[in-house]
Amino acid sequence: MRTFEYAIIDELGIHARPAGMLVKEVKKFDSKITLSAKGKTMDAGKLMMIMGMGIKQGDVVTVSAEGEDEDTAIAAIEKFFKENL
Amino acid sequence: MTKEERYQASAEELLRLVGGKENIISAAHCATRLRLVLKDESKADVDGILKVDLVKGQFANGGQFQIIIGSGTVNEVYKRFIETGGIAEATKSEVKQAAAQKMNPLQRLVKTLSDVFVPLIPALVASGLMMGLNNVLTANGLFIPGQSLVEAYPALSDIAAMINTFASAAYAFLPILIGFSATKMFGGNPYLGAVIGMIMVSGDLLNAYAYGTAVTEGTIPVWNILGLTIEKVGYQGTVLPVLAASYILSFVEKKLHKYIPEILDNLLTPLLTVMITGFVTFTLVGGIMRTAGDMLTNSFVWMHDTLGIVGGMVLGFLYSPLTMTGMHHSLLPVDIQMVAAGGSFLLAIASCNNVAQGGATLCAMLRTKDKKLKSVAATSGVSAMLGITEPAMFGVNLKLKYPFYGAMIGAALGGGYVTLTNVLNTAPGTAGIVGFVCVPASSMLNFLIGTAISIAAGFIFTYIMSNMKKFNKELEKKETAAEETEDMSADIFPEAEKGVICSPLTGKAIPMSEVPDDTFAAEVLGKGMAVIPSEGKVVAPCHGEVSTLFDTKHAIGITTKDGVELLIHVGVNTVELNGKYYEAHVAQGDQVKPGQLLLTFDIQKIQEAGYPVATPVIIANTDDYKNVEGLKNGEIHCMEPLIKLEES
Numbered sequence: 001m002r003t004f005e006y007a008i009i010d011e012l013g014i015h016a017r018p019a020g021m022l023v024k025e026v027k028k029f030d031s032k033i034t035l036s037a038k039g040k041t042m043d044a045g046k047l048m049m050i051m052g053m054g055i056k057q058g059d060v061v062t063v064s065a066e067g068e069d070e071d072t073a074i075a076a077i078e079k080f081f082k083e084n085l
Numbered sequence: 086m087t088k089e090e091r092y093q094a095s096a097e098e099l100l101r102l103v104g105g106k107e108n109i110i111s112a113a114h115c116a117t118r119l120r121l122v123l124k125d126e127s128k129a130d131v132d133g134i135l136k137v138d139l140v141k142g143q144f145a146n147g148g149q150f151q152i153i154i155g156s157g158t159v160n161e162v163y164k165r166f167i168e169t170g171g172i173a174e175a176t177k178s179e180v181k182q183a184a185a186q187k188m189n190p191l192q193r194l195v196k197t198l199s200d201v202f203v204p205l206i207p208a209l210v211a212s213g214l215m216m217g218l219n220n221v222l223t224a225n226g227l228f229i230p231g232q233s234l235v236e237a238y239p240a241l242s243d244i245a246a247m248i249n250t251f252a253s254a255a256y257a258f259l260p261i262l263i264g265f266s267a268t269k270m271f272g273g274n275p276y277l278g279a280v281i282g283m284i285m286v287s288g289d290l291l292n293a294y295a296y297g298t299a300v301t302e303g304t305i306p307v308w309n310i311l312g313l314t315i316e317k318v319g320y321q322g323t324v325l326p327v328l329a330a331s332y333i334l335s336f337v338e339k340k341l342h343k344y345i346p347e348i349l350d351n352l353l354t355p356l357l358t359v360m361i362t363g364f365v366t367f368t369l370v371g372g373i374m375r376t377a378g379d380m381l382t383n384s385f386v387w388m389h390d391t392l393g394i395v396g397g398m399v400l401g402f403l404y405s406p407l408t409m410t411g412m413h414h415s416l417l418p419v420d421i422q423m424v425a426a427g428g429s430f431l432l433a434i435a436s437c438n439n440v441a442q443g444g445a446t447l448c449a450m451l452r453t454k455d456k457k458l459k460s461v462a463a464t465s466g467v468s469a470m471l472g473i474t475e476p477a478m479f480g481v482n483l484k485l486k487y488p489f490y491g492a493m494i495g496a497a498l499g500g501g502y503v504t505l506t507n508v509l510n511t512a513p514g515t516a517g518i519v520g521f522v523c524v525p526a527s528s529m530l531n532f533l534i535g536t537a538i539s540i541a542a543g544f545i546f547t548y549i550m551s552n553m554k555k556f557n558k559e560l561e562k563k564e565t566a567a568e569e570t571e572d573m574s575a576d577i578f579p580e581a582e583k584g585v586i587c588s589p590l591t592g593k594a595i596p597m598s599e600v601p602d603d604t605f606a607a608e609v610l611g612k613g614m615a616v617i618p619s620e621g622k623v624v625a626p627c628h629g630e631v632s633t634l635f636d637t638k639h640a641i642g643i644t645t646k647d648g649v650e651l652l653i654h655v656g657v658n659t660v661e662l663n664g665k666y667y668e669a670h671v672a673q674g675d676q677v678k679p680g681q682l683l684l685t686f687d688i689q690k691i692q693e694a695g696y697p698v699a700t701p702v703i704i705a706n707t708d709d710y711k712n713v714e715g716l717k718n719g720e721i722h723c724m725e726p727l728i729k730l731e732e733s
Binding site (some may be wrong): 012015016019020021023024027039040041042046047048049051052054056071085 | 131135142143144153392604609610611632633635636637640642644650652654660662673705706708
């Protein structure tokens with residue numbers, strides 16, 4: 001299993017658009033990818049779950065990936081976070 | 086650990102970690118989460134909670150402290166959580182009390198009585214109908230001149246006797262049932278309430294039914310305690326004294342819980358509660374209630390004897406409110422005494438009252454829109470005709486109010502008639518249609534005419550009032566709902582067929598590709614349709630749960646009961662408005678009904694601020710479906726079909 005932590009910089013947090021893009025990114029991979037923040041852990045491939053977490057600027061999220069392509073997945077998603085959030 | 090042990094262990098740990106049951110105002114659960122309202126959220130140990138075996142997550146939102154446990158597991162944990170904490174019952178009553186504080190004292194009294202009696206309805210109905218059956222079997226001259234059925238067919242007599250025993254038990258021991266139910270209502274321990282009820286009908290006491298005779302003969306047994314003389318008399322078939330006792334019990338118990346150290350709580354609280362309540366009941370409450378009963382009786386007799394037909398009408402009119410408070414039970418000894426003296430007028434008037442309640446209830450059955458109430462009304466209406474009014478009165482008539490007024494008028498008219506024709510009963514009996522078996526043959530016809538008048542009048546006046554907005558609140562509700570979308574409910578919007586999502590907005594439906602935003606247009610968030618709203622309102626298109634509601638109130642996610650994850654995103658880039666021009670009418674986690682108002686927003690202001698108001702209605706879990714397609718382009722009214730889903 002691979003994980004990384006990231007503190008959200010984007011002032012609007014993970015709202016609908018970034019959540020949708022994140023889910024799109026996550027779905028490229030076969031690994032089981034989860035997003036944890038504020039004591040909740042959710043399947044990162046579920047748009048409603050991600051939005052329901054209400055992640056805002058300053059919140060620290062932990063992303064973990066487990067599966068065949070976990071290395072590429074975690075790298076791509078970390079890149080996504082850095083570029084978009 | 087077995088599954089059960091894990092549930093139990095998690096429940097116990099959680100109870101401790103949220104600050105114990107004292108810190109819990111209410112506890113509920115949804116499909117995946119334990120939803121608590123805590124007095125002080127800071128007392129909860131969040132880190133500890135996250136470490137609990139079955140807990141998957143935790144967060145606090147809108148006053149609710151939610152613990153994510155997962156579907157299929159959460160209900161098991163919840164069950165043990167409330168059992169272990171002894172929470173549910175007290176909590177419910179607290180919630181009820183909170184709601185009750187908004188009502189006026191009379192409404193509160195009625196609400197209390199209704200809450201106490203409604204759970205008892207099955208017991209009272211069963212007993213009442215058996216009582217009627219027994220009457221039919223034992224009434225003189227009902228089928229065979231000069232003889233009752235049991236006299237003509239002695240083989241039936243033991244059956245009648247057995248039925249009689251079955252029938253009378255619940256009434257004789259009524260204080261036990263009421264003690265349980267009322268104490269539960271008042272927030273005390275219902276089992277202690279039952280104990281108080283048992284004490285009040287204990288076999289050691291003089292039976293209340295024998296009290297009248299004992300008074301005249303001067304043979305009332307007493308306890309002498311420290312110079313106090315306390316009457317050793319039971320409370321069989323009474324309502325008011327045990328209601329008062331239950332209230333005292335709950336009060337005393339709650340106070341004791343507070344002051345007795347925890348280590349002694351289990352031991353001392355029940356003991357002291359029962360002793361104090363019992364003592365107060367027999368010394369004070371009993372006396373007051375009996376005096377109230379006596380005063381009532383005397384005024385009844387005076388009214389009948391001096392006022393004639395007017396008195397009969399007044400008695401009939403007031404009989405229902407008396408039954409409501411349970412004080413009519415104190416008339417029974419009077420009735421018996423008058424019967425012994427030659428004849429009593431009470432049975433005929435009580436019968437008119439009961440059947441009038443029944444007539445009103447049956448009318449309410451036809452008039453109410455509430456399906457559950459309809460079915461309650463059908464059975465309770467019939468049982469009221471046979472003499473058991475509590476279910477009809479508390480379950481239906483007082484709830485809707487207007488049938489109760491209708492019944493009072495019906496009872497007054499019938500009461501006037503039987504008083505005018507001087508129908509006297511020569512035996513105590515069940516007040517209802519079958520009550521005619523207790524009057525002399527010469528009065529039977531008049532008795533039946535009186536009850537017929539009452540049924541008809543109860544029915545007719547209820548019908549008339551059901552058409553008047555002043556009395557029938559259901560009419561009012563329907564009108565407001567038609568005027569404002571706020572109150573639109575499932576009754577007005579039938580559930581759309583499965584796989585069809587209705588439009589949450591009124592305006593113009595457009596394909597997603599025409600939304601002026603690449604992310605939405607490319608269906609990155611999912612497929613769906615968009616609506617350019619002409620009204621600033623978003624309503625729930627179907628039953629579901631609000632799974633997402635941003636602080637910015639510009640987007641709301643509904644997970645429908647069929648599992649469709651619907652995202653309604655009002656406007657494009659409107660997250661930047663930070664909630665300005667938007668208002669939410671629900672909170673995350675709320676259950677919503679079709680047509681329920683979710684959000685309102687100011688179209689003009691949003692446009693002025695430079696944002697398009699096009700509102701994508703997105704199926705967020707598009708991948709779960711084989712096909713998602715729009716059903717309509719152009720003008721659309723909210724709740725018109727918008728999107729069709731094809732299951733894969």
